[in-house]
Amino acid sequence: EYKRFKEAAMTFEELEAGQSLLYARPADPAIPIADGPLEVSLSALFRAFAAVMQRAPEARAVEITPETINVGERMVALLDRLALQSPVSFMALFEGVTTRVQLIATFLGLLELLRRGLVRARQAEPGSEITIYRTVETGVGADGHPG
Amino acid sequence: MDTPADLGPLGILEALLFVSESPLSLERIEELLDGCSRAEVRRLLVDLQEKYGQPERGMLLSEVAGGYRLMTKPEAAPWVQRLRGSKPTRLSRAALETLALIAYKQPITKPEIEAIRGVMVDGVLKTLVERDLVRILGRKPEVGRPILYGTSRSFLEYFGFKDLSELPTLKEIEALAPNAAGKEASDEPVAQSEKAE
Numbered sequence: 001e002y003k004r005f006k007e008a009a010m011t012f013e014e015l016e017a018g019q020s021l022l023y024a025r026p027a028d029p030a031i032p033i034a035d036g037p038l039e040v041s042l043s044a045l046f047r048a049f050a051a052v053m054q055r056a057p058e059a060r061a062v063e064i065t066p067e068t069i070n071v072g073e074r075m076v077a078l079l080d081r082l083a084l085q086s087p088v089s090f091m092a093l094f095e096g097v098t099t100r101v102q103l104i105a106t107f108l109g110l111l112e113l114l115r116r117g118l119v120r121a122r123q124a125e126p127g128s129e130i131t132i133y134r135t136v137e138t139g140v141g142a143d144g145h146p147g
Numbered sequence: 148m149d150t151p152a153d154l155g156p157l158g159i160l161e162a163l164l165f166v167s168e169s170p171l172s173l174e175r176i177e178e179l180l181d182g183c184s185r186a187e188v189r190r191l192l193v194d195l196q197e198k199y200g201q202p203e204r205g206m207l208l209s210e211v212a213g214g215y216r217l218m219t220k221p222e223a224a225p226w227v228q229r230l231r232g233s234k235p236t237r238l239s240r241a242a243l244e245t246l247a248l249i250a251y252k253q254p255i256t257k258p259e260i261e262a263i264r265g266v267m268v269d270g271v272l273k274t275l276v277e278r279d280l281v282r283i284l285g286r287k288p289e290v291g292r293p294i295l296y297g298t299s300r301s302f303l304e305y306f307g308f309k310d311l312s313e314l315p316t317l318k319e320i321e322a323l324a325p326n327a328a329g330k331e332a333s334d335e336p337v338a339q340s341e342k343a344e
Contacts, residue, residue: 002263004317008247009240011315015306016243020235021221022209022307025168068269072276072283076294080286 040123040130045090048130049107052094056103069101074109079134082119087133090121156180160191170214170304212303213310245271246280246302250314253297254284260296272296280305 082088093110097103110132113119123130163179164171171179176188183191192215196208199217209218219227228234238246245268248260260268275281282299286292298311308314 002265005244005247005251005263008251008315008317009243012243012247012250012306013238013240016237018221019305019307020237021224022207022218023224023227023231024216024218024304025165070273072273073294076283076286 040121044123044126044130045111045121048090052091052103052107053100056098056100069105071105071108071112074102074105075113078106078109078113079118082132082134087122087131090130090132093132156183156187157191157194160188161195164195164208164215164217167216169300170210170212170216172214175214209307210309211307212300216304239271241266241268242271242274246275246298249275249281249296250298250302250311251317254287254295255297256287256293256295258293 078093081093094103094106097106110119114121117135119132119134121130121132159180160176163176173185173188176192177183177185180188180191192208198204199207205220205223206217207220209216245260245264248263249255252259252263257268257272260272272281276283276296279299279301281296281302284295284297287295302308303310
């Protein structure tokens with residue numbers, strides 16, 4: 001069975017070679033992908049995350065753990081969390097996340113979800129608590145029971 | 148909406164395609180060019196395709212990932228690469244094989260991919276997700292709720308497919324393969340994976 005996918009990969013390689021000669025307009029990072037206004041400034045998000053990091057335990061240089069960090073998994077976890085409760089406070093999303101690297105991965109996951117418009121962040125007024133709420137249902141109805 | 152009188156719908160369509168970062172679907176174009184029917188939009192697209200088809204033009208109108216987008220012609224590639232200062236990075240063989248597996252068997256979990264490939268795919272899968280060729284579709288409702296992976300819209304753009312139905316069937320691929328021994332009659336994967344030679 002695997003052999004067939006090896007052959008399919010060869011076909012993909014040929015297509016890739018052909019397509020690599022065609023260039024399209026690159027995505028402009030200045031234009032946000034998500035529709036609608038950003039309801040919280042990026043700097044407010046970073047300040048909030050800085051506060052989360054301050055509470056996190058110090059990274060100890062002696063402790064090297066082969067921990068695999070996966071932003072994609074963190075994104076799924078965040079969406080799962082928001083399926084249970086939405087809106088939820090920014091701080092609450094980081095509860096139970098213990099290591100600094102995982103906190104960073106979670107924050108990156110959150111930024112990516114915001115960029116894709118899957119979640120939205122709101123702040124009533126400068127300095128107040130940021131709330132995160134989900135905007136869409138998950139991709140496939142893998143499990144029939146909604147949160 | 149007010150548009151300059153001398154700019155016809157063809158010019159407007161060209162402008163929209165020029166600025167769009169992702170392929171524009173027929174529906175979206177129809178919506179943007181209010182007043183044009185679906186059939187008129189199709190005709191405009193054909194007109195534009197013909198105009199770009201002339202050899203002195205450097206661009207082409209490509210139908211990809213459920214929409215239309217302007218791209219540079221392959222003949223222009225060496226100069227575009229000079230402008231960009233880099234050649235496109237190509238996927239590794241391992242990445243292509245994993246991607247092919249995901250494309251044909253989606254939604255699929257990592258353990259399922261590893262069972263077929265016979266190797267760990269963490270690194271490759273991470274690369275594919277980071278390059279946005281593979282996306283997370285959800286979780287499989289079974290023990291451990293493993294993540295389900297599938298191909299993304301960028302995947303279609305990357306390989307120039309209009310949609311997933313354009314993927315060559317595994318049967319077609321087998322027919323192309325020079326020495327495809329032990330052919331199976333159906334497209335359906337066999338339940339038990341055989342040992343690779």
